[in-house]
Amino acid sequence: MRVAIYIRVSTDMQAEEGFSIEGQRSRLISFAESQDWVIHDFYVDDGYSAKDLKRPDMQRMLEDMEKKLFDVVLVYKLDRLTRSVGDLHSLLKTFDLYGVKFKSATEIFETTTAMGRFFITLVGAMAEWERGTISERVRFGVEQMVAEGRRPGGVVPYGYTQDEQLIPEEAALIREVRDLYMSGKGYKSVAMIMNRSGKLRRGREWTDATVAYTLENPYYAGIIRIGSKTPAGTYVNSKRDERVKCVYGKGSHEPIFTQEEYEELKKYMKRKSQGGFSKVGEYWFSGVLRCGRCGAAMFGRLTTKRTTTKGIVRTQYYICSNRHHSKTCDLPIFRQTHIEHLVFQYINQIQEDMEKLNEEAMKIFADEGKKKSAIDSAKRELSKVAERREKWQYMFVEGLIGKQEIRKRMAEEDKREKEIRQRIAQEQKAFSGIPRIEELVGLAEGWAYFDDQEKKEIIHTVFDKIVVNTDLRKIKGVKNKFFDAYIQEISFN
Template sequence: MRAALYIRVSTEEQSKEGYSLAAQKEKCSKFIESQPDWDLVKIYADPGVSAKDLKRPGVQQMLEDIKKGFFDVIVVYRLDRLVRRVLDLHNLLDDFEKNNVKFKSVTEVFDTTTAMGKFFITIVGAMAEWERDNLSERVSMGMEQIVREGKWKGGEVGYGHMWDRNDKVFVVVEEEAKYIQMMYQWSIEGDGDITIAHKLNEMGITTRQGNWWTNTAVGRILRNPKNYGTSKRGVRTHKQDSFLVDDVYPPIVSKETYDESMRVRKNRFRFSGRNVKNDFIYSGVLACSRCGSTFKGNRTTAPKTGTEYKFYVCNNRPEKKCDCPSISEKLVEDKFIPNLRQAIDDLSNVDIDLDDGNREIEEQKQFVSKELQKIKERRKKWQYAWANEAISDEDFSDRTAEESRKEKHYLSVLDKLERNKGESLPASSVVEVKKLIDNWKILNDQEKKQLLRSLVNRIVVDIDKSRQIDDRLKIKEIIFN
């Protein structure tokens, strides 16, 4: 009978007696040698990997080989080396049965060929899951108590605060706190996360890691209750709601400011997440081609007629950082709709999936996929070399850890490429947008602004005062969300 081994150690078990890879390999190999007509054909190993699920390189390779009929029985030192969740156990046993593969544990008596044996192994699997959940519960309770005592539970301290190792307390980072206060003020005034991120970036302000701000990063900060002094902690083991612990962090803003910001955010997202506070249709969307800043809406009243007019000014103009002239909303409206209609027509007449940007993304994805395949093949080589004692246990663990690190990196890159693909407006949306443009004139200013922000990220413009008034505005680019 062809036998295969599966061995595993989690990080904290690496040094425990009897749980090392070498120890498991030795005992399982001797067990196979003691069985008549059994031959060891392959070894699968997952060094430094938890058994919380089946997403482990060794297990996945084993499952692939099971379907190919590479072996007849899988041998483990103990059941919990292979699996700790009852559902995973049932799934594995089902795969074993479908492919006529038996399961044997060196230190436990299991017989998966009988109903009683399957029942017994399920009970043992349930006990293993209970042991894991019990440990998780104790850890969670300990973390909860740390939070309630206002102590640092480790990890990254959020933007605006730092952990004082000498005094063992959280302290405010004044420079970061100043920008957090600005974020809340802008939020209360009606600015969305994207607008706030653009403002920070235009001011040259970066995150703690030196990255440019994104709407996600801004939203995460604004929603964090630590900014008014409260810590939030979830007890996921019990599937309970998160609890709040007061007076953990020194406050950066008041509770009233935080609550007002959350109220404005809630109102803003009531309609498609794009509600607005004023009737300046193009505020925050109109962008200057000269300096890159956005335009801000303003009003003026004709002295003779008393008629009110709306116009837009580059945000860098008041500080004399830009010389772009102001522009009336009527002129923007007259120019924008024809340009938008043309842009939509252009998009509907091209194969969006074959544009240069997506072609480049596909090429990058192919490269990353090839690198992931190389990692998979190298893993097989290390496993084979280690199984035949061509490399030491330590060398095998180091090489496997390095491959895991590379795999994690490339999987992250692949995920980003997937999310970046097809950023152009989808064809299904083009039809809906055309319908909305046809009804543009009957919408009020609030509805127009909601529609515009749901569709467009930037309208890049320039103004040439040397031309006639009707021809001064040049829409250079429309950037869709």
């Protein structure tokens, strides 16, 4: 019987716990020899999480399975294969389809009977539950740290060192940005003035998005915040699309603004965003929005006037140009608020999960034909850094390490991440398809304070193309509600 041996290690810590690549390899070779199996090949994913099947050698193994190059898949433990019940079901169906058996060297599974399938699914569910429990525990611990005024790690905002020490010259630039904005300048004008005077942001130009993010960020007023603010003013955990509490705490770092100055700034931003209305700018996504069915541009229109208790109301919507002009497309009409919802849902996912951002980056590299082996390696290292951060946070929450130790560890991980990202930038000279994370954060945090023209300008600054689609053909009974739809593709400037 021909056997495919699958090996996975996601972190250096697992290597220390006995799950190293060579450790798994030697034990699986011994097991295969004890069964008189012929080893077809080794499929090794080093530095990949089991949260999904997007792993190079996992995909190579599935391709070889379609070619019927082996008869059984052998792993050291089930969680080396996957930690997702959904992916487990999918794999078992695929194994059945090609007549391939599955075997764990350390667990007893029988996949040919209903009871055996139930048992292996139960074990898979336990692995998925374990992963979710750790994430929830870490989230709770991080929220508690913020409520107590302790920063949970990560990249410190511009203006401070990683030890949260104020950098005077950068603080002066931040105050100048505030003064320019309070004098009546818009975000884009502030960015242009700062750039033209050579007052850059650590060597990078200011944008309207980074200006908005800087002005809105409560950290500069001595406040720590965890949570992702949507345009509607609610705070959403995008992984589950549930509303969650946004936690604030008074930080121990030296603020740049007083809380009174910050509140004054927020009121001014809100007042400015509500003043005036430009018909030119009221269609925020015109020029970048595309139909997911035919690829044509979508343009904005207003509904007919209707009288409500608030007066005469007209609603912005977008329609596919092929549907409007030649009736050759049947994509439903999208309200502007629906497009806004879908775009920020996409942005929230990027903000919440940096690993997803890395995967999207690598996907775009592949689409542009610029993917390199060095970038692949760097991406795996970034994944390791993210998982180590989660481990340190978990250990701190559990009281296994102290405050000084976690600060030291998080600083080390931040340094590693910076070095890795610098390597990626050097390898990929044409790195133009991914927005800077500050731009996306600034777009999400400052959106409620933009006026119509600024919203249109910033959409065109950040995005090159936004493709929307839905599986529905006719929309009925969904007045004032969002129907099922999705962002099919986004590309960035």
